[in-house]
Amino acid sequence: MSMDNVWIAIKQAAVGAARDVLYPLLDPVLPAWITPERLMMFASAVISVVSILVIVPLVMMYLTWAERKVVGRMQNRFGPNRVGWFGLLQPIADAVKMLTKEDIVPARGDRFVHLMAPVLILVPTLLVYAVIPFGEGMIAADLDIGVLYFLALSSVTTLAVFMAGWASRNKYSFLGGMRAVAQMVSYEIPLVIAAVVVVMRVGSLSTVAIVEAQAGLFGWFVFQPWGLFAFLIFLAAMTAEANRSPFDLPEGESELVAGFHTEYSGMKFGMFYLAEYFSALAQCFLAATLFFGGWKGPLLPGWIWIFLKTFVLVFVLFLFRGTFPRVRVDQLMGFTWKFLLPLALTTVFVAGLTYYLPPVPGWIVGAVLLTGTFFVLMLPNRRVTLVRRACRLEN
Amino acid sequence: MYGLGLLKGMYVVLRNFVESYYKPERLVTVQYPEERRPLPPRFRGFPFLIYDDDSGALRCVACQLCAKACPATCIELTMAKGEDGKPAKRPETYTLDLGLCMQCGLCVEACPFAALAMDHDFERAVIDQPEPLRLGIDQLRRPFSYLEQINPEAANALAPKPAKTAAGAEERPAKSSHGGREVTT
Numbered sequence: 087m088s089m090d091n092v093w094i095a096i097k098q099a100a101v102g103a104a105r106d107v108l109y110p111l112l113d114p115v116l117p118a119w120i121t122p123e124r125l126m127m128f129a130s131a132v133i134s135v136v137s138i139l140v141i142v143p144l145v146m147m148y149l150t151w152a153e154r155k156v157v158g159r160m161q162n163r164f165g166p167n168r169v170g171w172f173g174l175l176q177p178i179a180d181a182v183k184m185l186t187k188e189d190i191v192p193a194r195g196d197r198f199v200h201l202m203a204p205v206l207i208l209v210p211t212l213l214v215y216a217v218i219p220f221g222e223g224m225i226a227a228d229l230d231i232g233v234l235y236f237l238a239l240s241s242v243t244t245l246a247v248f249m250a251g252w253a254s255r256n257k258y259s260f261l262g263g264m265r266a267v268a269q270m271v272s273y274e275i276p277l278v279i280a281a282v283v284v285v286m287r288v289g290s291l292s293t294v295a296i297v298e299a300q301a302g303l304f305g306w307f308v309f310q311p312w313g314l315f316a317f318l319i320f321l322a323a324m325t326a327e328a329n330r331s332p333f334d335l336p337e338g339e340s341e342l343v344a345g346f347h348t349e350y351s352g353m354k355f356g357m358f359y360l361a362e363y364f365s366a367l368a369q370c371f372l373a374a375t376l377f378f379g380g381w382k383g384p385l386l387p388g389w390i391w392i393f394l395k396t397f398v399l400v401f402v403l404f405l406f407r408g409t410f411p412r413v414r415v416d417q418l419m420g421f422t423w424k425f426l427l428p429l430a431l432t433t434v435f436v437a438g439l440t441y442y443l444p445p446v447p448g449w450i451v452g453a454v455l456l457t458g459t460f461f462v463l464m465l466p467n468r469r470v471t472l473v474r475r476a477c478r479l480e481n
Numbered sequence: 482m483y484g485l486g487l488l489k490g491m492y493v494v495l496r497n498f499v500e501s502y503y504k505p506e507r508l509v510t511v512q513y514p515e516e517r518r519p520l521p522p523r524f525r526g527f528p529f530l531i532y533d534d535d536s537g538a539l540r541c542v543a544c545q546l547c548a549k550a551c552p553a554t555c556i557e558l559t560m561a562k563g564e565d566g567k568p569a570k571r572p573e574t575y576t577l578d579l580g581l582c583m584q585c586g587l588c589v590e591a592c593p594f595a596a597l598a599m600d601h602d603f604e605r606a607v608i609d610q611p612e613p614l615r616l617g618i619d620q621l622r623r624p625f626s627y628l629e630q631i632n633p634e635a636a637n638a639l640a641p642k643p644a645k646t647a648a649g650a651e652e653r654p655a656k657s658s659h660g661g662r663e664v665t666t
Contacts, residue, residue: 163508405498409490
């Protein structure tokens, strides 16, 4: 038994135990329609759900720790190092703090919507993990429409963000919520088109099929010109979708206090925080699946490979946070509508064109076409200097 | 242009990140309670009253100049009376209100007898308040050797003067012996 399927073996043993041990034990009390097969199905589902519900929050907890450590080092600081060894207990201390804080609801706010928003933002961000393949056969639900399911569910969070802003009855919350909706709806389009490029080449929406199509030494889609550009578009759009710096306008404190979660405190605020990291992590998992060959990789077992690739992408997000200042609203909208969207459409075209060409000329034609488009799209996106604006006004 | 600025910025940040692990001079943070930087000699904490190591007598002659110089009026002192009922040129009470003192050092500058100096103790925070914030003579007195230890520069400048003033003010009969020492130093 290789390390590759040790987890599958454990799960099969547990499911087998449900049939051989649990069923004979519970048979007298269970109703007749529960057959051993149904019990096994149930046990399998419970094991998948519980392992996701344990591993993802655990990874998220240490993601917050890692982010503070990494961003600290980028600014030549130490980061948290007081609570526990290397500050490893910091997430627990933060969680205790969150849970013990007072829960305040604005007096004139909508209490029910105010309560539902953090719940509604958290549920879809956890549900999307069902279609992420953590290794060969290590997927909670291998849906035929995996990518569609992921994108559809992750866009539900937009609604929760707007609910939070609306229910708070606070101008800053409301403005932050509106900005969040505008931003997330705009960036949804390049994000989906970048994913569509991959779906188009593979011919399947199933995440497992997408990973299977990326076998071989340079089989990862990111080594194709259209794959690289689709990945870059996906990376930018994903950063904006997860409301992370430099696209963290919905919570830009210099203008909107804390955006849509201004009026949230205690664990309700903590749930927004959780959801932000859950969705960032899920998007990184999806990017690793779509463009970096998922669990495919030499030597190491698959589940280590996908975590490795995901954490490299998460590190890139930390690097963004450590490097870039927050963009302006008009820059944000201009970037997606005037740059990302045309580039994404060109990538779709190039991916379709090179599908009918032999590999090497296809690679060259794709690279030339996409680089050309990149430079052409720079022209309408030039920075408007004061001199140029003055010329425009004169004409 | 063309996104190169983004890459350049990310490279700089990445270099900061990597180098902070093997270049100790990059990490300028001092882990305070365990690790301390030496205080500069002229650091201004709260003022203290200097007494001579040999005699144990305070240099203060209760002239009230420090109390008058204090902008926050945090110093209160009264002059002691000798056995003969005359003023004894030493303080009977001397209180410094820590709640008012802003560590400006004007009292030290005003003192003509070099009887005051600024302390290096700045960690005055306490969890409860077992004693009032008004310090008396007992809490304020420090030996001259302590000043030599924390601020040798000031101690050198002040060394000859106190011998004269303290001797002249407090122990008038013993002036000759002290005066002899003064010449040698």
